[in-house]
Amino acid sequence: MKFIQLPGLLLACLLALCCFPSQAQVRGTFVVNGDIDKYYPVIFTDSAWNYHEASELQIGRSSVHQDGANSWRGSIIATFRYHTTNWGNGSQFIEADIRQYINPALPFNKFVAGWKDATFGNASKIIIIWLRGSTSYNYSSRYNDNVAVYDGTAGRPLPYIEPNNGPSHTFKTSIDSYVNTNGNTYTGSTYFLGGLNYFSGNIGIGTPAPTAKLEIANAAAWTANGWGKAIKLKAAQSIELEAGIRKFGIGATSDTLLCFFSTDTDTTALPVRYNFVMTNSGNIGIGTLTPNNYKLAVEGTLGARRIKVTQQGNWADFVFHPEYKLPSLQEVENFIAKNGHLPEIPTAAEVKENGVDVGEMNKLLLQKVEELTLYLIQQQKEIDELKRKIK
Structure with a gap:
């Protein structure tokens, strides 16, 4: 037997072709049957898993009339980048970039309702994407990604059950809240290390449909009364x-x-x-x-149209009770001469040091007015008696 000696570079290329599988771009089409107002589970494989890479899947419809000149099913260009857990490997994620258009006058909604890693209890390397029914799709991937549709028609039974007797899934009738229907959806935390980060539209935190430049909702409670911790600032911030x-x-x-x-x-x-x-x-x-x-x-002047002091007990009407002992004017005069203020009224020094209790002071002033009224009544009686005697 005669051996042929190959050049080193050619031999290396042949060895590379023998040792590594091909990675040709795969393209195809599929149809999701069922109702156009429902979203059905479609299974895609994570064929880049064994290459230690993220799988990249393109789903597209460039023409709104792909299903017929009068169908107007809409258009979508979507990229899914993902890596499954495959029974416990923690680096899993699913990211989506969805750009789509639906005629606003039509009753059916967008194309994508949600997605899920379907390998938390198995090693099947698959994800589920819920896609709108009664619509055809085109797809492509770097590897040989398989597609399996479960729309309830022949050979496509519902519900779809994840491998190893996992959870079951049927169609959706609404879009999940985490789905950005016209933009990017990322899994995990995001760090922007640039000096300037600019957001043009409304920003929602905890809400997919913000109605203001910044809207925060559904924050975790931080008090026993259920107040959500929407914004937290450290001390002196x-x-x-x-x-x-x-x-x-x-x-x-x-x-x-x-x-x-x-x-x-x-x-x-x-x-x-x-x-x-x-x-x-x-x-x-x-x-x-x-x-x-x-x-x-x-610190300053307090202005108000009305001030109401509530729960003021022991109001000054006790002055008019029969058992109240009204001091004589001589007693009041002696007290003033000795102390320089009315009985029970705080002194100027006390007011300067402690201020004035408005409610209590009003009660004391009313008490003095009522006492003064009784003095006037007594004096009027004396005047009337003198007039009678003079007459």
Whole structure:
């Protein structure tokens, strides 16, 4: 037998072809039958798993009339990138980039309703994508990805049961909340390390349909009353509200103080004005940083159309009770001469040190008015008696 010596480069190429399977691009079409207003499970293989790579699957319909000139089923260009857990390998993920168009006047909805890794209890290397029924699709992948449709027609029974007696799945009638119907959906945390990150549209956190530039919903509760932890700032961190020259801030400066403050600069050049503070005990200060033991401390003038003091007990009407001993005017005169103020009324020094209890002071003033009324009545009786005697 005669041996032929091959050049080294050619031999290496032949060995490479023998040792590694081919990775040709695979293309095909499939049809999901059933109703156009339902989404049916379609099984795709994770054929890149053994190559230690992510599988990449393209699902597309360039023409809205692919199923007939008058069908108007819509168009979609979608890319799915995924890697299955395959019975416990933790690097699994499914990411989707979906761009689709449906005539808004038509009753049926988008193409994709959800997806799932179907290998948490088996090693079948498959994922499920729920696709709209009564529609044909085109697909391509880098490897030989197999497609199996379960739409309830002959040979495609529902429900679909995951291998190894896993969970069963049937059609969906609505789109899952995690599906971005016209954009990207990523699995896991995202880190943007660039200096500038810009979002043009509305941003939703916990909601797929934000109605404001930033909308937060469904945050985990952090109190026994069910309040959601939508935004958390560390100590001495604040939210700045731009208002032209003035800047307003909200933050907590210590373990016991919530502040609403303002400043005239974005820098540390000027001190802040503490417009409103609240302590952990619920005491509130307006224009002051130290409400002390007052439930409301105001530095400045308090203006109001009405002030109502409630739960004021022992009102001054006791002066009119028969058992009340009205002091004589001589006794009042002697008290004033000795103390320099009316009986039971606080002194100027006491008011300066302790302030005035509005409710209590009103009661004391009313008491003195009622006492004065009784003195006037007594004097009028004496005047009337003198007039009678003179007459």
